[in-house]
Amino acid sequence: MPTYQEIVELEQQYLLNTYARYPVAFDRGKGVYLYAVDGKRYLDFLSGLAVNSLGYSHPRIVKAIREQSARLIHLSNLFYNEYQGQLAEKLCRKSGLDRAFFTNSGTEAIEGALKLVRAAGHATSGPNKTMIVALENSFHGRTMGALALTAQPKYRQGFDPMLEGVRFVPRNDVAALQAAMDENVCGIVLEPIQGEGGIYETTPDFLQACRRFADQRQAALVFDEIQCGMGRTGKLFAFEHFGVAPDVVCIAKPMAAGFPMGAFLSKESFAQFITPGRHGTTFGGGPLACRVALEYLAIIEEENLLERVQRVGAYLSQKLQELVEKFAIAKEARGVGMIQALQLTVPGKPILAGAMADGLLFNITQDTVLRLLPPFLIEEKHVDSAVRILKRHLAAAQKAARQANVATA
Numbered sequence: 032m033p034t035y036q037e038i039v040e041l042e043q044q045y046l047l048n049t050y051a052r053y054p055v056a057f058d059r060g061k062g063v064y065l066y067a068v069d070g071k072r073y074l075d076f077l078s079g080l081a082v083n084s085l086g087y088s089h090p091r092i093v094k095a096i097r098e099q100s101a102r103l104i105h106l107s108n109l110f111y112n113e114y115q116g117q118l119a120e121k122l123c124r125k126s127g128l129d130r131a132f133f134t135n136s137g138t139e140a141i142e143g144a145l146k147l148v149r150a151a152g153h154a155t156s157g158p159n160k161t162m163i164v165a166l167e168n169s170f171h172g173r174t175m176g177a178l179a180l181t182a183q184p185k186y187r188q189g190f191d192p193m194l195e196g197v198r199f200v201p202r203n204d205v206a207a208l209q210a211a212m213d214e215n216v217c218g219i220v221l222e223p224i225q226g227e228g229g230i231y232e233t234t235p236d237f238l239q240a241c242r243r244f245a246d247q248r249q250a251a252l253v254f255d256e257i258q259c260g261m262g263r264t265g266k267l268f269a270f271e272h273f274g275v276a277p278d279v280v281c282i283a284k285p286m287a288a289g290f291p292m293g294a295f296l297s298k299e300s301f302a303q304f305i306t307p308g309r310h311g312t313t314f315g316g317g318p319l320a321c322r323v324a325l326e327y328l329a330i331i332e333e334e335n336l337l338e339r340v341q342r343v344g345a346y347l348s349q350k351l352q353e354l355v356e357k358f359a360i361a362k363e364a365r366g367v368g369m370i371q372a373l374q375l376t377v378p379g380k381p382i383l384a385g386a387m388a389d390g391l392l393f394n395i396t397q398d399t400v401l402r403l404l405p406p407f408l409i410e411e412k413h414v415d416s417a418v419r420i421l422k423r424h425l426a427a428a429q430k431a432a433r434q435a436n437v438a439t440a
C-alpha cells in the first residue's frame with residue numbers, strides 16, 4: 032500500500048493539474064464513514080459530492096455489481112439489454128415523463144438535453160428558435176454546452192468562444208425572465224436548487240412562471256436535478272416539492288450509487304424530435320450501470336430512505352439554524368434534506384481544515400458556504416457529531432475574525 036506522500040507525488044507528476052485536492056487519500060469506506068490510507072476515520076457529510084447517497088460498501092450494491100460484472104459489464108447500444116428498458120420505465124413512471132436517454136455523467140445529460148431542446152425548436156419553429164434561458168449563479172457542468180449554460184465567470188474564463196444562444200436571468204426574478212422569453216427561446220434550463228452556486232432554492236412562484244412562459248413560447252422547461260435530485264431533498268425529484276412539472280429533467284450523481292451514470296428524461300412532445308442516429312453514446316446505459324441504478328431505486332424504496340432524508344434533514348436544518356443563532360459568523364442556513372448549507376461571513380476553508388482534522392468531511396463552495404451533502408443513511412447521532420465538530424471550529428473562526436477586526440481597527 033503506497034503512503035499518502037507517495038500517492039500525492041505520483042499524481043503531481045503525471046495528472047493534469049485540475050484539482051485542488053484536500054490533503055487526504057482514502058482507500059475504503061463503510062456506511063457513512065471513509066477511511067484514509069493511514070487508517071483515520073472520517074464522518075462523510077459530502078458523499079463524493081452528492082454521489083454516494085447509500086454511503087459506502089452497501090451490501091446490496093456490492094452484490095449487484097459482483098453478479099452483473101460476472102455476467103455482462105458493457106454492451107453496445109447496437110443491441111438490447113434487459114435492464115435499460117426496465118430502468119427507463121421506472122424513472123419515467125416516477126417522474127411523469129415519457130422517455131429516457133442514459134449517459135455516463137451529469138454534463139453529458141445536460142449536453143443531450145440541450146440537443147433535444149434545440150432539435151425541437153428547429154423542428155417546430157425553424158432555425159431561429161435556438162435561444163436558451165438559464166440562471167445566473169448556475170452550474171451545469173464542464174463540457175462546452177454545459178459550460179455555456181454555467182453563468183459563473185470563473186468556470187468560463189479562457190475557454191471562449193462559448194456556445195451561442197444563451198441568456199441569463201437572476202434566480203427568482205419573474206420580470207427578468209419574462210423579458211428574456213422572446214419567440215426565439217426554445218428552452219429554459221435551471222437547477223431547482225442551485226448546488227455549486229451555494230444551495231439556493233428557486234421559489235415555487237418563479238418555477239410556475241417558468242412553466243407558464245415555456246408553454247406560451249412552446250419552449251422546453253428543463254430541470255437540472257443532477258445534484259438535488261434522486262432523493263436528496265427527501266423526494267425522488269426535487270421538482271415534486273414545487274408542484275411544477277418539467278418537460279425534461281437531467282439526473283446523475285447518485286443514480287447508480289457511485290457507479291458513473293446520468294440520464295435525461297423527456298416528455299414525448301420533445302423526445303419525438305430525436306430519431307435514430309441523432310444522438311448516442313458508447314457507454315451510456317450499459318447493463319452494469321442500469322442494473323445498479325435499478326438496485327439503487329429499489330433500496331431507496333424498500334428501506335424508506337426518502338422518509339429518513341426528510342426526518343434527519345429536518346433535524347439537520349434545526350441544528351444549522353441553532354448555529355446561526357449562536358455564531359455571528361454563521362449568517363444563514365439554507366437547503367433541505369441532505370442538501371444543506373451554512374452561509375458564513377468569513378472564508379470557510381479554515382473551518383473545513385479544522386473539521387477534517389477532527390474527522391468530518393464536507394465542502395466549501397463560493398468561498399463562504401459550508402456545503403453539506405451527507406449520505407441518506409445518516410442518523411440524528413451523526414448530525415450531532417458533525418455539529419459538535421462544526422461548533423468547535425466556528426468558535427475558533429469567530430475568535431480569529433474578532434481578533435483580526437481588533438488588529439485592523
Ligand code: PLP
Nearest residue numbers: 136137138170171172226257258
Ligand atoms: N449539473 C449540476 C447541478 C451539478 O451539480 C453538476 C456537478 O456537480 C453537473 C451538472 C455536472 O455533472 P458531472 O460532474 O457528472 O458532469
